[in-house]
Amino acid sequence: MRSGVAAPARDARIDVRRQGSRPVTDLSVLDLSPITEGGGPAQSMRNSLDLARRAEALGYRRYWVAEHHNIPGIASAATAVVIAHIAGGTSSIRVGAGGIMLPNHAPLVIAEQFGTLDALHPGRIDLGLGRAPGTDQRTAYALRRTLQGDPDDFPRDVLELQGYFRDAGADEPVQAIPGRGRNVPIWILGSSLYGAQLAAMLGLPYAFASHFAPGALLPALDTYRRSFRPSEQLSAPYAMAGFNVFAAPTEEEAHLLRTSARKSTLWLRQGRPRPLPPPDGEFEKGLSSLERRMLDEQGACSAAGSPETVLRQMEEFVARTGVDELMVASQIFDHGARVRSFEIAMEVWSRRSIPRNRDTTG
Numbered sequence: 001m002r003s004g005v006a007a008p009a010r011d012a013r014i015d016v017r018r019q020g021s022r023p024v025t026d027l028s029v030l031d032l033s034p035i036t037e038g039g040g041p042a043q044s045m046r047n048s049l050d051l052a053r054r055a056e057a058l059g060y061r062r063y064w065v066a067e068h069h070n071i072p073g074i075a076s077a078a079t080a081v082v083i084a085h086i087a088g089g090t091s092s093i094r095v096g097a098g099g100i101m102l103p104n105h106a107p108l109v110i111a112e113q114f115g116t117l118d119a120l121h122p123g124r125i126d127l128g129l130g131r132a133p134g135t136d137q138r139t140a141y142a143l144r145r146t147l148q149g150d151p152d153d154f155p156r157d158v159l160e161l162q163g164y165f166r167d168a169g170a171d172e173p174v175q176a177i178p179g180r181g182r183n184v185p186i187w188i189l190g191s192s193l194y195g196a197q198l199a200a201m202l203g204l205p206y207a208f209a210s211h212f213a214p215g216a217l218l219p220a221l222d223t224y225r226r227s228f229r230p231s232e233q234l235s236a237p238y239a240m241a242g243f244n245v246f247a248a249p250t251e252e253e254a255h256l257l258r259t260s261a262r263k264s265t266l267w268l269r270q271g272r273p274r275p276l277p278p279p280d281g282e283f284e285k286g287l288s289s290l291e292r293r294m295l296d297e298q299g300a301c302s303a304a305g306s307p308e309t310v311l312r313q314m315e316e317f318v319a320r321t322g323v324d325e326l327m328v329a330s331q332i333f334d335h336g337a338r339v340r341s342f343e344i345a346m347e348v349w350s351r352r353s354i355p356r357n358r359d360t361t362g
Contacts, residue, residue: 203231
């Protein structure tokens with residue numbers, strides 16, 4: 001653990017924007033860089049950059065990719081490398097990790113990686129941190145060579161990482177270069193009360209993985225808001241939630257597009273992950289009641305349908321949760337249809353009575 005706490009050299013706070021007395025809920029993108037059947041990682045990376053450029057033009061606030069390992073349908077395992085690819089091909093949208101699974105890495109390595117990214121793209125890089133391995137136990141062992149750890153390691157690692165981003169004194173024996181003085185904004189990710197409690201204790205923004213694990217969403221948000229302590233980075237609670245969107249011109253097309261993600265989820269839960277399959281109009285008919293219930297529960301935080309339906313479902317979710325941002329995920333097989341889904345989501349969201357603030361700082 002690093003000693004000493006210096007004042008931040010550069011502001012890493014999150015601005016809570018408002019229209020009058022009401023908060024403005026921004027839209028952001030979570031990209032799992034899907035590898036589709038018949039495709040490959042190179043095509044996934046090209047698609048991700050194309051989607052990021054379109055998201056930037058549409059006014060999405062940030063574009064995050066996630067660390068997953070040993071999953072044939074996800075190409076973002078080398079997360080910092082993918083972020084460099086996306087940030088280098090865009091100019092204004094914030095780009096970051098949603099997230100880096102910190103138990104897989106030494107904090108110094110992450111500080112150097114994200115310090116480098118921030119040096120190359122100043123003021124545009126976010127760092128979301130999770131405590132799960134993002135994979136199965138065998139792969140987790142291959143990543144870090146041990147499955148032994150203290151439950152307190154994650155909070156300590158977060159604090160150590162924060163220390164590397166601060167301006168170090170001349171007597172600091174270990175420094176992150178690049179990284180020192182960068183103050184890259186750190187988020188805590190989670191799908192349970194643990195992450196909410198830690199984010200509140202450290203005064204950090206909180207992102208809940210409700211796009212695939214919605215069960216504890218409302219209790220976690222309540223815990224986070226009630227327990228929040230202001231920090232150098234954040235003066236008031238700031239919460240973001242994952243939300244699946246499958247938008248298309250018609251209800252029928254949107255629900256057909258969604259079958260790719262539902263089939264992929266079922267395969268993953270059965271322990272046989274594969275590349276993202278094409279839509280399958282017969283898929284739902286073959287589900288057992290147990291499989292259907294599992295998919296419905298896991299996808300509870302989702303919108304699927306025509307533009308009007310998607311807007312209504314998004315508004316209902318925001319009204320129920322009060323989140324400051326929606327992190328939109330859209331696992332759709334056809335890249336053109338996927339881009340169109342994000343276009344529809346932003347188009348309908350921008351027509352709401354509360355206008356969005358286009359400022360993309362913090």
